[in-house]
Amino acid sequence: MYSFFKKYQHFIVISFFMGCALISYSSNLKATSDTSLATRTVFSIYEPPLLAFSFLLKEARSCWDNYISLLRVQEENQELRQALALLTEQNVRTQELALENARLRNFLLLKEQSPAQLISAEIIGRDAIGWFKTVLINKGRNDAIQKNQAVITHQGVVGRCIEVADSTSKVLLITDINSSVDALVQRTRSRGILQGKGSALCELTFISSADDVEVGDLVVTTGLCGVFPKGLSIGTVTKVEKTTLGLFHYVEVAPSINLNKLEEVSILLPEGG
Amino acid sequence: MKHALFLLFTGFLLIFLQALPWNFLFPQMVTLNLSFVIVVMAGFHGNSLSSWLLAFVLGYVLESLSGSPRGLISLTNLLALIIIRVLGGFILLERLLSQVLVLFFLCSAADLTLLAAAGVTAHHPASELLADAMLRSGIITMLSVPLLLFYNKTVRATER
Numbered sequence: 001m002y003s004f005f006k007k008y009q010h011f012i013v014i015s016f017f018m019g020c021a022l023i024s025y026s027s028n029l030k031a032t033s034d035t036s037l038a039t040r041t042v043f044s045i046y047e048p049p050l051l052a053f054s055f056l057l058k059e060a061r062s063c064w065d066n067y068i069s070l071l072r073v074q075e076e077n078q079e080l081r082q083a084l085a086l087l088t089e090q091n092v093r094t095q096e097l098a099l100e101n102a103r104l105r106n107f108l109l110l111k112e113q114s115p116a117q118l119i120s121a122e123i124i125g126r127d128a129i130g131w132f133k134t135v136l137i138n139k140g141r142n143d144a145i146q147k148n149q150a151v152i153t154h155q156g157v158v159g160r161c162i163e164v165a166d167s168t169s170k171v172l173l174i175t176d177i178n179s180s181v182d183a184l185v186q187r188t189r190s191r192g193i194l195q196g197k198g199s200a201l202c203e204l205t206f207i208s209s210a211d212d213v214e215v216g217d218l219v220v221t222t223g224l225c226g227v228f229p230k231g232l233s234i235g236t237v238t239k240v241e242k243t244t245l246g247l248f249h250y251v252e253v254a255p256s257i258n259l260n261k262l263e264e265v266s267i268l269l270p271e272g273g
Numbered sequence: 274m275k276h277a278l279f280l281l282f283t284g285f286l287l288i289f290l291q292a293l294p295w296n297f298l299f300p301q302m303v304t305l306n307l308s309f310v311i312v313v314m315a316g317f318h319g320n321s322l323s324s325w326l327l328a329f330v331l332g333y334v335l336e337s338l339s340g341s342p343r344g345l346i347s348l349t350n351l352l353a354l355i356i357i358r359v360l361g362g363f364i365l366l367e368r369l370l371s372q373v374l375v376l377f378f379l380c381s382a383a384d385l386t387l388l389a390a391a392g393v394t395a396h397h398p399a400s401e402l403l404a405d406a407m408l409r410s411g412i413i414t415m416l417s418v419p420l421l422l423f424y425n426k427t428v429r430a431t432e433r
Contacts (some may be wrong), residue, residue: 013322018351023334025344042337049289058298064298125338128291130304130409131387132340136292162340176340177393198393206274260296 023133035163041167050124118266133176140167150268156233158265173259182225183234186218204251213240219253277323281433284311284331292338310417312350313376317366318428328354349383372421373415380410
């Protein structure tokens with residue numbers, strides 16, 4: 001027995017590790033409810049140094065922004081003041097619309113959606129390969145985070161939690177190739193699926209050739225996929241290739257958030273949780 | 274054993290560096306898979322059993338910290354080792370030039386395998402992805418030359 005093992009040890013070892021890798025890969029095809037113990041161990045080991053270094057990197061950036069990179073500050077200040085004035089005016093109009101909406105809802109006796117509970121988290125790590133679009137955050141199961149919870153900021157949708165350990169979670173960004181979000185064009189209410197392209201942009205698929213979509217249209221969530229609530233901003237249409245012969249348009253969408261500069265996010269807890 | 278532990282520790286450290294949020298300082302910074310160099314180096318010099326284990330473990334850790342499907346990077350690492358074993362029968366892998374060429378080829382092949390398995394090739398032109406993969410592989414190869422030189426010297430000194 002021992003001589004058999006000694007004779008074929010290379011083949012046995014190679015087969016064993018290849019088998020483990022193939023089993024891991026094929027088990028990935030089935031949706032599992034829990035993050036594996038080995039993955040949670042990896043997260044636990046890497047979390048403290050990632051937290052420490054991400055803090056240092058943020059402080060370095062803050063030092064650069066506040067003391068060194070002060071060029072164009074006055075010009076930028078002027079631009080921001082003008083933008084603020086415009087937004088204040090829009091805000092007033094939006095408040096009027098919200099009040100009118102509330103009156104009409106009461107009139108129709110529609111149930112008011114209760115404000116969702118949010119947990120803030122910091123980005124402590126990014127995808128270690130670069131071809132995929134994920135980030136690590138410093139909140140996990142101990143903070144009531146669960147798999148498939150929505151991750152957002154005040155500007156819009158970021159992604160969803162795909163793996164959760166005790167105090168760390170992995171978030172799949174909407175630009176990742178494996179991400180799909182049920183979305184619609186706000187202006188025309190055309191429904192489609194927003195898919196990541198593995199780059200900085202996304203594609204809004206299944207927009208019928210009969211639907212009207214223009215560059216500049218806002219894309220929002222439909223609330224039907226069960227992960228993201230309705231009406232959250234996803235991005236803006238940047239390119240439309242209309243087709244007369246095919247079934248669907250080709251629509252490119254730029255996310256409303258610069259995902260490369262993300263530092264803090266909020267995780268949406270389910271109602272009652 | 275010492276060499277295997279050194280490579281394993283270096284691999285963990287490189288994965289940690291890859292996972293840091295450098296985009297806080299450099300938003301457009303590209304992530305390079307430097308830990309793959311450790312796997313290739315283990316293939317050049319390492320004892321058979323420890324190099325397979327190292328490839329599998331580093332692959333698993335990298336998968337945990339990225340969006341890659343579980344098992345894919347481990348599989349890629351193990352296939353890289355098999356290719357190195359096969360190539361070892363045809364070319365002299367102790368020479369630096371051979372190592373650099375093999376490293377460049379394997380880095381490009383590994384990246385393209387990852388892209389194809391992840392489905393990125395369906396959304397981008399193949400030429401663009403190939404150019405991107407080769408550029409990254411070129412940078413990784415250039416950055417690893419000092420490490421290859423240092424490790425070759427260390428291994429030869431140990432063997433003497």
